[in-house]
Amino acid sequence: MPMTLSQLRAFALVAKLGSLRAAAAALEVSEPAVSSALAALRQDLGDPLFVRAGGGIALTAGGRALADHAQEIVGLADQVRWEVAHVQRSAGGLRVLATAAFAEHAAGRLLDVFTKRAPGFSVDMVVEAVSDVSALLADHAYDIALGSRPASVSRPALVAVPFLRYRRFLVAAPTHPLAKTRGPVQAVRLCEHQWFAGPRGIEGLTEEGGWLKSLGRAPDIVPLASETDALAAVRAGEGIMLALEHIVRAEIAGGSLVPVAAAGTPVAGLWWASTLDHARATDDARTLQRFVTTAEATAAMVASKGSRGLAHRGSKVHVALWS
Structure with missing residues (x-):
């Protein structure tokens, strides 16, 4: 048989x-x-x-x-x-995997612009852990991954294209004890305070995770429903967090948030668009992969207005979680 x-x-x-x-x-x-x-x-x-x-x-x-x-x-x-199963529901579509920070802070704006260029096109997006990206692409569970780079790009063969640089500042409220510290704060003292993060915490395979590991000890990190909620807790003086520079730039300039000096900060990183190698990637996935590197896409992702994040996007379905 x-x-x-x-x-x-x-x-x-x-x-x-x-x-x-x-x-x-x-x-x-x-x-x-x-x-x-x-x-x-x-x-x-x-x-x-x-x-x-x-x-x-x-x-x-x-x-x-x-x-x-x-x-x-x-x-x-x-x-x-x-x-x-989906052919009757959509003339064309993409299954997109997004890592958490990208999903919250940039996905909505990017896909708003992308889908306007292709009316009737549908995109279904799900947030997954960075550690699962390679396997999920290899299993054809998704057509393209946006956000943190996969742990492995050689097996399976992936094409990972960088499309947006970012920096994360360690920030606190002006009333927080670390806000008044002059000079770099030692790791041991940083870890004495409460930290906040988004729902997946600080993932080990990200640049932020690498920096955290360099501290030599793990702080107490409280994961909240979103980084937006985490930032609200920081504003209230309850702790500190690694926040994206373009999200907190105005608050730092206005003095409502204070960058905490620590060795290795701000932490620089890249977001990537990853697909299976081009012999196996879908045409739609390659189209989006090219689009995210354009100036139009970059401008949309870092814009100060408009919906940033989403959990699911399909034909005539737009669910914005953070605005």
Whole structure:
């Protein structure tokens, strides 16, 4: 019997998770069902695919070769299923992954301009963790990722294009104890105070996460529903946060927020537009990837007016979360 999609899906999960039990739980089926699917694959391919090792599994050379392709095949099948299900709802569309800060502070303005250039075009956007970007693009769960750079761009082969530089200042209210400090504040003292951040905290794979790691110890970071809420807590004198320069520039100039001097700040970073390599990326994804590098897109993203963030955008659906 030739291999089936369900068998490949089971094997891809076993290879990824290293356990038949974990794969069965993810698929919400019994462990014997997963074992049966793998047995059929072994017989069809004439290779054991994996051996038991140290309480888990170790892939054979044949298993590694299959693992390289199984997840992509499954992802392509899921993409086809999604496209067939949505073809009646949209003449064209994009599935966009956004990392948290970009989604809050720039996505709305960017996509407002982009979709006006393509009337009737739909964009569905979801916020995901930076650490998941590479895998989700490889699985064809999304067409393009906007925001922080994926952890890996070589496997799978991704094209990551930088499109917006930013800086983050460590800020506090004028009444906060650190606001009155002259000279760089030592890391140990920074970590004695309450920090605030958006819903995903300060993700380790971002430039901000790298700077935080350089402090040598982890401060107490309170994640709130948005960076806008975090900034409100900072204004109230409850703590400090790493805030985007173009968001707080006017408040720093007006004295309602004060930059806290610390080694390595302001923290500089880049936002990227990432797709699968151009042989596998969709035309629509490449179009958006090119557009985000234009002066028109940059002007929209850093504009002082208009909706900045969104959770979902589809045909005639616009949900702004922050304005």
